[in-house]
Amino acid sequence: MLVGTICAVLDYQQLLPWPLHDKLWLPLQFMMIFGLVCGVLLATGRHAGLKLVRLFGPPPRFPWAYGVLLISSMLIFSFSSFLLLFYPVSLIAPGFVEERLTEQLLNVETVAPELYRYLMLFVVIVFAPIAEEFVFRGVLLQRWAVRWNLPAGVIMSSVLFGLLHINNPLGLTMFGVVMALLYIRTRSLWAPIIAHALNNIVSVLPELFSSSPQPFDLGDFQQTWWVGLIGLGLAAPTLGHFIYKSWPKKTTRPPYFGE
Numbered sequence: 001m002l003v004g005t006i007c008a009v010l011d012y013q014q015l016l017p018w019p020l021h022d023k024l025w026l027p028l029q030f031m032m033i034f035g036l037v038c039g040v041l042l043a044t045g046r047h048a049g050l051k052l053v054r055l056f057g058p059p060p061r062f063p064w065a066y067g068v069l070l071i072s073s074m075l076i077f078s079f080s081s082f083l084l085l086f087y088p089v090s091l092i093a094p095g096f097v098e099e100r101l102t103e104q105l106l107n108v109e110t111v112a113p114e115l116y117r118y119l120m121l122f123v124v125i126v127f128a129p130i131a132e133e134f135v136f137r138g139v140l141l142q143r144w145a146v147r148w149n150l151p152a153g154v155i156m157s158s159v160l161f162g163l164l165h166i167n168n169p170l171g172l173t174m175f176g177v178v179m180a181l182l183y184i185r186t187r188s189l190w191a192p193i194i195a196h197a198l199n200n201i202v203s204v205l206p207e208l209f210s211s212s213p214q215p216f217d218l219g220d221f222q223q224t225w226w227v228g229l230i231g232l233g234l235a236a237p238t239l240g241h242f243i244y245k246s247w248p249k250k251t252t253r254p255p256y257f258g259e
C-alpha cells in the first residue's frame with residue numbers, strides 16, 4: 001500500500017520517468033515491496049535478537065541428483081495442476097484463462113524493453129528466490145511453527161505463498177510445501193533458495209529463447225486437459241516420497257533452533 005500510494009502521488013505530480021501503467025514498473029515494484037518487507041523483518045528481527053547466520057544455516061548438504069529429480073517433478077506437477085485447475089475455469093470464463101495463458105514475462109511492450117528484460121531476469125533468478133524464501137520459509141514458517149507447531153507452519157506458509165501467485169495457486173502451494181520441507185530437512189535456507197532459483201530458470205527458458213510469442217488457441221488448451229492427469233501421475237511418486245520422508249512431527253523444532 002505504501003509503495004502504491006507513493007507511486008500514485010508521484011505519477012499525479014508527473015515526477016515519474018515513465019507512466020505508472022508501463023510494465024517496466026512490475027519488476028521495480030516487486031523489488032520495492034519485498035525489499036521493504038525484508039527490511040522491516042530484518043530491523044524488527046535484529047531488535048529481537050535474530051541471528052541471520054542461524055536463520056540461513058550452513059551450506060546445504062543434499063544429494064543434488066535427487067534435487068534435480070525433485071525440481072523436475074515439481075515443474076511437471078505445477079504445469080499439470082495448472083492444466084487441471086484452469087480447464088473448468090476456461091469453460092466458465094474463457095477470456096480470463098486466455099489472458100492468463102497469453103501473458104508474457106519477458107517479451108512485453110514497454111518504454112525500455114531491454115531494461116525490463118534484464119530487470120525481470122534479475123528478479124526471477126536472483127531477487128525473488130532470496131526474498132521470498134527469507135519471508136515465507138525463513139520467517140513465516142518458523143514464526144508460525146513457534147506459535148503452533150512445525151506442520152502447521154509448513155501448511156500455512158505454503159498456502160499463503162500459493163494464494164499470492166494467482167496464476168497457479170495449487171502448483172505454487174505444493175512448491176511452497178516442497179521448499180519448506182527442503183529447508184527443514186537440510187536446516188539450510190540456501191537449499192530452497194538454490195532450488196527456487198533453478199526452478200525459475202527452467203520456467204523462463206522457453207520464453208528466453210523464443211523470438212516471438214506462440215499463437216494460442218483456447219480449443220487446443222481445453223482438449224489437452226488430460227495431459228495434466230498424466231503429469232500428476234509422473235510427478236506424484238517423487239513428490240509423495242519426498243513429502244512422506246521429510247514431513248515433520250509436531251514436536252520437531254524449527255530449523256533456526258537446531259536439532
